[in-house]
Amino acid sequence: xxxxxYEDLETALKxxxxxxxxxxxxxIGLPTSLLMARAGFTVYGFDVNRNxxxxxxxxxxxxxxxxxxxxxxxxLKERNYFPxxxxxxxxxxxxxxxxxxxxxxxxxxxxxxxxxALESALKVVRRGGLIVIESTLPPGTxxxxxxxxxxxxxxxxxxxxxxxxxxxxALPGKLLQELVQNFRIIGVVDEKxxxxxxxxxxxxxxxxxxxxxxxxxxxxxxxxxxxxDVNIAFANEVARMCEVLGVDVRKVRELANKHPRVxxxxxxxxxxxxxxxxxxxxxxxxxxxxxxRPNLIKRARELNAEMPFHYAGILDELVRQLRGxxxxxxxxxxxxYKGDVPDPRESPVEPFVKELVKRGHxxxxxxxxxxxxxxxxxxxxxxxxxxxxxxxxxVTDHTEFKMLDLRKLRKAVKKDGPVILFDGRLLxxxxxxxxxxxxxxSVGRPYTILERSLVTIEx
Numbered sequence: 001x002x003x004x005x006y007e008d009l010e011t012a013l014k015x016x017x018x019x020x021x022x023x024x025x026x027x028i029g030l031p032t033s034l035l036m037a038r039a040g041f042t043v044y045g046f047d048v049n050r051n052x053x054x055x056x057x058x059x060x061x062x063x064x065x066x067x068x069x070x071x072x073x074x075x076l077k078e079r080n081y082f083p084x085x086x087x088x089x090x091x092x093x094x095x096x097x098x099x100x101x102x103x104x105x106x107x108x109x110x111x112x113x114x115x116x117a118l119e120s121a122l123k124v125v126r127r128g129g130l131i132v133i134e135s136t137l138p139p140g141t142x143x144x145x146x147x148x149x150x151x152x153x154x155x156x157x158x159x160x161x162x163x164x165x166x167x168x169x170a171l172p173g174k175l176l177q178e179l180v181q182n183f184r185i186i187g188v189v190d191e192k193x194x195x196x197x198x199x200x201x202x203x204x205x206x207x208x209x210x211x212x213x214x215x216x217x218x219x220x221x222x223x224x225x226x227x228x229d230v231n232i233a234f235a236n237e238v239a240r241m242c243e244v245l246g247v248d249v250r251k252v253r254e255l256a257n258k259h260p261r262v263x264x265x266x267x268x269x270x271x272x273x274x275x276x277x278x279x280x281x282x283x284x285x286x287x288x289x290x291x292x293r294p295n296l297i298k299r300a301r302e303l304n305a306e307m308p309f310h311y312a313g314i315l316d317e318l319v320r321q322l323r324g325x326x327x328x329x330x331x332x333x334x335x336x337y338k339g340d341v342p343d344p345r346e347s348p349v350e351p352f353v354k355e356l357v358k359r360g361h362x363x364x365x366x367x368x369x370x371x372x373x374x375x376x377x378x379x380x381x382x383x384x385x386x387x388x389x390x391x392x393x394x395v396t397d398h399t400e401f402k403m404l405d406l407r408k409l410r411k412a413v414k415k416d417g418p419v420i421l422f423d424g425r426l427l428x429x430x431x432x433x434x435x436x437x438x439x440x441x442s443v444g445r446p447y448t449i450l451e452r453s454l455v456t457i458e459x
Contacts, residue, residue, distance in 0.1 A: 001092065003127040006162075006192055009094055013199040016040030018094035020200075021124060023117045025052060025083060027274075027343075028134060028168045029099035030063060031175045034072040037081035039203040044090050045083045046120075056083035065342040065369060068176045090124040095132065095200060099168070102136045104278035108285050109138045115149065122153050122161075130162040130196045136221060136279065137165060139286040142187060142214035158190030164197035165214050167221035172273070173341035183207045187217025225279035226297050232271050233300035236307055239267035239444030249444025250426060267443045269395050269424040270307035270348025272337025277305075277346040308348045311443065312355035315422050318441065319361065319390050322418050327360035331389040332376060334396020335367040339425070344372035349395050352424075364389070368400050383412040391420035392438075394427055402427050406436035 004012075012018040018041055022033040025047040037043040047053055055061065059077055063069045077083070090096070098121060100113040114135045121131050133146065142165050147157055155161040165187040170178040184205050188194040194211040201209055212220075235253070242249040253264050271277060280301045287294050319328040337347035344350075344367075353374040356363050363376035366385035371378050379385040386392050386409060394401055406421070406428065413419050421433045423442035433440035 001127055004094060004129060006128060006196075009128060009130065009162075010196060010199060012094055013196060013203070016203060018042075018200075019092065020044070020095045020097065021046055021090040021093040021121075022097045022099060023047075023120060024098065024100040024135075025049075025056060026099070026101070027063065027172060027175065028170065028179075029097075030056070030061065030073075031066070031069055031170075031179055032097065032099060032134070032168075033081060034069065034076060035176065035179060035204040036200075037076045037079075038072060040080070041203070042080045043082070044093070045081060046087065046090055047083070047085060050085050053083045053085045063175070066173070066175050072176075087120060087124060090120075092126055093124050093129065094126055095130045096121040096125045097132045097134060099134045101274070102278075104281055109278075109282050111137075111141065111145065115145070118146065118149055122150065122155070125161065127155070127160055128162075130164065130193070130200070132164045132166055132197055132200070134166055134168045136167055136275070136282065137218050138282040139215060139218045139222065140290075142218060143189075146214075147189070158192060162190075162193040162196050164188045164193050165217050166197060166201065167217060169221065169224070171341070172343040173338070180204060181207045184209045185217045185220055186211050187214035189214060219283075222279045222283040225275050226283050226300075229271060229276050229280045229304060230296060230300040231265055232268075232276075233303045235265040235267040236270075236303055236443075238264065240310070242444045250442075252444075266426055268307070268348075268397075268426075269311050269352055269443065271304040272345070272347040272349075273343065274345045277301075304348075305351075308350075308352035309355050311422070311424060312352050312359070314441070315391060315393060315420070316356065316359045316361065318420055318439075322420070323390060327362070328390030329362045329364070329388055330356055331386045331392045332356075332363055332365045333367075333382065333385065333392060333394050333401055334398060335365055335372045335374065336370055336396050336398075339397035340369075340399055342369040344370050347372070347374075347396075350374040352393075352395060367396065368398060382409075386412050388415050389413055389419065391422060393422040393424060395424040397425040397427060406433055406438065410437040 016039055020036055020041045021044045022029050023046050025045045033043045033045040059074050061070055061073050098117045100117045103110045157163045169182050184201055186197045198209050239249045256262050256264050280297050284294055284297050332353055335349045336344050353363050353376045357375050364379045364385045365373040365376040366379050366382050418439050421438035421440050430440045
């Protein structure tokens with residue numbers, strides 16, 4: 001394969017004339033491909049999923065609810081963005097960017113897709129070209145695995161091939177906005193790789209870029225998500241304590257946050273998303289392998305994972321109390337892991353629904369953004385979802401749910417007798433729900449109040 005000189009590659013990147021291949025056309029690979037194509041590069045978007053490539057070739061995207069992506073795809077396809085499943089179309093690429101998943105395995109990270117993509121990249125990139133990895137890497141992977149894999153092919157990093165790690169830092173629901181505006185970190189082992197990678201990302205990133213060593217880049221990505229996971233776990237821990245101590249977490253949080261150095265988050269039924277559920281484990285495993293066991297991170301992750309089961313158990317108990325020990329009909333509103341985000345991956349709603357189904361309840365699921373039901377029955381209309389329900393569980397904080405008229409919702413149930421409203425995201429005031437005719441329970445609201453409500457109903 002013909003070699004490209006460093007100076008020529010730098011010039012091609014500055015002039016937006018480089019041929020770029022992006023391996024992986026999912027949540028990060030596709031929008032990144034489109035942004036680079038919009039910047040003027042010729043971009044080949046590669047994926048092994050033939051159906052996905054066929055859709056992209058027709059101008060269809062599975063990310064149609066991500067603002068701007070469908071419009072960019074329509075504008076750029078067949079102009080300078082070319083989706084393909086044919087690796088041969090990527091030959092002689094000046095830059096190859098790897099954006100494939102790094103899933104969590106049973107006892108550690110599963111790097112098989114990253115390594116497979118790296119092998120493909122080495123086959124198609126020009127000698128003297130640039131390979132950038134955006135896929136999440138556990139600390140030490142770049143030094144211990146990525147560089148040795150590249151050099152085992154006979155290429156010297158910083159001379160025969162340039163290599164960088166630039167972890168994505170974007171939130172589903174705002175992918176294009178965050179890929180453009182967020183600060184980016186690039187990890188490299190040599191100066192020239194850093195210059196080339198920075199030149200590439202400067203073509204579309206407005207949020208600033210800093211060059212660091214690869215280990216720092218690996219750590220920063222995982223620390224960011226672990227920080228968020230630990231802080232959510234603290235809020236959830238406080239909610240659990242409030243339940244047993246007889247205090248309403250809503251008031252505790254309100255007053256605690258009046259302190260100028262306290263910013264307690266809102267507790268909920270758990271944590272979801274493809275990053276927060278695995279990145280803390282990557283950090284934990286990497287540290288433990290090297291002699292330090294970060295128990296705070298581990299316990300936070302375990303606590304957040306327990307929350308859906310905890311609240312499914314509470315709801316099961318209360319529904320059976322109302323129905324003389326029998327199971328009931330439960331409407332679950334929301335299935336995505338985060339409000340107004342069309343992404344059900346690793347949603348805490350999944351174990352919540354599955355646990356309720358396992359306990360014998362008929363579960364109907366409605367979400368305005370996705371059709372995921374996790375073993376329950378998906379219902380495309382909220383009124384139909386709540387009809388005849390013994391309980392309505394709000395488990396995702398979509399704006400649509402926050403704006404609901406609870407009196408109209410109670411009428412849509414179309415049944416006499418008590419109906420439980422479980423507020424898994426603290427969307428409503430208890431008084432509002434009770435005035436609408438519901439028995440209100442929520443995350444972090446003590447059993448003493450729940451039992452008093454049930455006694456009142458029974459009397």
